[in-house]
Amino acid sequence: MSRRQRWERRYVRSLVFCDLLAGVTAGATTFALRFGDEVTSYNLAYMVLTALLPVLLPVVLAVSRAYERRFLFVGTDEYQRVLRGGVGLIAGTAVISYALDLDLARGYVLAALPSAVVSSVVLRFALRKRLHRARSRGESLRRVIVVGHELSIIGITRQLRRERYHGLEVVGACLPPGADGVGVAGPNGLTVYGTFDDVARAVERADADTVVVLSCPELDGAALRRLAWRLERDEVDLVVASALVDVAGARTTIRPFDGLPMLHVEHPRLHGGLRLVKELVDRVAAFLLLVAFGPVLLGVALCVRLTSRGPVLFRQVRVGRDGRLFRIYKFRSMYVDAEARLAELRHLNEQDGVLFKIRDDPRVTGVGRWLRRFSLDELPQLLNVLLGQMSLVGPRPPLPSEVAVYADDVRRRLAVKPGMTGLWQVSGRSDLPWEEAVRLDLRYVENWSLSLDLVILLRTMTAVMRSSGAY
Template structure:
């Protein structure tokens, strides 16, 4: 369904800047246009329409099949209306906007809003028109339809990301700003597989050679952006935060790009702050970027704690046979205790004892000093792909993260959460600076962004960046997404050693 063409939605580190309808230069004004639709986006949207209709037919058809024979004739028309209304509602909530394809959660939120609207409209029309609609059609078909659509969107997104990993279905981007900021943003876009392909850069004169060497793309000056867009067939301009790209420069750049269909993105300078914490607020006609403070208390934390403990309790009950088998395997494989206990640092710097199935020999901590010169990690972490201290059963446990299962007891006791930053060692915390110490503002997690992003393959800097991103942007929805992705990361055993 998807072919190798360029184009994609913006990543989480950028925000769209609406271009005013102004003259690009004294004399002839241009007619502002919407960002151009790339061929792959049209095909992708058409494929999504097919998936949406299929989900609608499957959901309503199932309800018709399970309904009583004498009720089915009266359900045919409402079911047909529901099938036809579903794509329109999805389009109305932005679920077919090209800017959300493959990036962020806006696409999924659009599907959720469409499901809520369909449920509300069905109930309202049934009440006002005094229609005797089947409860199954309203209370069963709509939620089923929403879930099936979300599943289809998730599958389509996986396909899109695989294509983007091969350089297809991307937007061609010109990055603009000061040298260091341009290099950092370009590296972030490439690392995050956001669908934004950096094809050129426009920077200050003193940083042109350095940026060209670092990015290996054509580099020109800040006054050459429009020409660079045309020269390299770009459809997006991403501007970094710097004094050289302040308000007056952005205003003139937006005028130059009017009528070209080029999308203008501005990085707010708050790379790790995204999602619901960022809002555009108008003050006396002046649009300002509002950054809300992260919430570390309140009802969401209470809900998170309740969900954590209830889930941990249920998991321990259902996993008891598995836990017993693993405990027996650890005991038979090597001498020593089944559980490994280690002091870690939790929320607000409070210490606690973390529990794991023992995956190393009992003298592993004493042997660490003799292995330090073979450390393959950086920063404060010790890593070895073939650590001689790991037992045979331990290597298998680590591959699928089964050694972490006893931490459900930590979650049940309240010292850990299901999702959070990696629980650090006291020796690591002693060397934290003020920014890294923000990891301690929330409970450490059994899993987190570090778990779904590469685990032991991550550098120290990357692991810290992911933990800080979680702390700054925590939400219940993000926790749910991380838990779902953890299953895939564990099954693939990527970065586990």
């Protein structure tokens, strides 16, 4: 068994244990709250259901393929399959109860089963975050040989090194015949193991367990098939990078056409019923959060008011969906003359794009630094969400001056409402280069889903606690 297979199996066993724990905790807690600690003839059936729940939950999740390695480690597929399995478990319980005329209290079923599913999602999220921290330390990584042209290899290597949570460590490359490999081996420190014909030997020499083939005309279908045959003997994974940039698998379907497999790409879901659901969830959640954070909002407002001259709220015109202008609300974190001093600080800009960011901005107040560190200055944007101008999750709301210099493809960010948080915020915020921030926003626009929103919201909490890139 390879090193990768060992840690992957340990991870799957941990998932099963988490699901068992979720079932035990949800069942026992619901039973105790509903019936206490006394077992009677009336609640005996519920005791049996409570005992079966820890077994039924992993079985249902296994049927929904929530333990398959292809859906684990990154992405939202794992959570979608857990939720799908949970819905199936609830529906199955209802059908069996009706068919056998079982007298089960709906309140017990609707409390125990959903809480077990939610607990499973939370525990899986925590387990994944632990895995990502281990990967940031260089553990539980796949050793990757990248096959393709030099510029493509350099780009994918930089991206994978920046986003180590994907778990792919590039250890070598194979280039087309005639390539010198100076650009790959020099600044990137990769070993060039030869040409496309040397991939199998490169895997053995580098002790790799994964081969990533980038888009290149030299490797057609027949060549890839022969490569797959050579790699399958050693159980080495073959990953083919699609030329479709940042298009999620949920939007792609293989459809045979006269024996030829065709890749059908669905349009992104920018309108329709799910968008209405997102609108409803955004506004209800914004209202509830405003009520819940009322004391915090009042306390922050007093701190801003008492520590520096000027208004409590900072208002600024931003560009929303389809280019519509709106006024954004934030707690003021700068001195009142911040805009006037922008010109004298322009040469200190640490961003490489249209944004202006400096780590130690002298225009930021003492309280403002603390507010920015924990993103508390963003809380008034809940008003914008409640008014329908913003979403809880979406691309960063840009300034009109930034939009004026957008390239055509960057304007795609305006196809959806801007958000209080998004992929770029949970991936490094101001520490990210401009091109990477744009790429993450475009990825969100192209692949939006309710489950992705949920994952981003969960990751936002950890990003705020780390406060990395917040300045």
